[in-house]
Amino acid sequence: EPEVTQTPSHQVTQMGQEVILRCVPISNHLYFYWYRQILGQKVEFLVSFYNNEISEKSEIFDDQFSVERPDGSNFTLKIRSTKLEDSAMYFCASSEALGQSNEQFFGPGTRLTVL
């Protein structure tokens, strides 16, 4: 069964460093998303991406964040200068189309720890 994959599973970085989180969405999906979940809290929407451009973004997704689809399979989230409060689980998701269910398929997540 096709699934969303994410690498690395765990990333530890120093405050102020840049990190790139990688995702491979399901191959025939057209819509891609990044969410984050601080430990013990709710899942928060960051950004969505369609047709090689940002479709929506939340208040969290400020100038420190960027997304890219560098090739036909990868979808990346970059944080330019990490802060302690960026420590969270980052989930990538994809969906086939804006159909009736809008079912989004989530990857296993990357746990980012900023020291």
Add this chain to the structure above:
Amino acid sequence: GQSLEQPSEVTAVEGAIVQINCTYQTSGFYGLSWYQQHDGGAPTFLSYNALDGLEETGRFSSFLSRSDSYGYLLLQELQMKDSASYFCAVRVPRMYSGGGADGLTFGKGTHLIIQP
């Protein structure tokens, strides 16, 4: 802004039925989704309601009343593996929207504890 309210924790007995409620206050509304998340795992889609009424998928059903800004998830014949967190989530128009992919706004989640 958007807000969703759901109970933080619900306890039920194996084999029983449990209902998890969700109320929402949003500026605009497209639909209500439910996701399941086991500890350390990724959210998994359960159901979606765009229109009023009940949607049934196996042991799980979901209900929506748009006029009441209310929905619920009903789990029947509870099994131990149903122990997880359950999140309601809404699709809403956003501050910046180029049209297309709709990000979800999640509630804080309901931790469901199943007892033997």
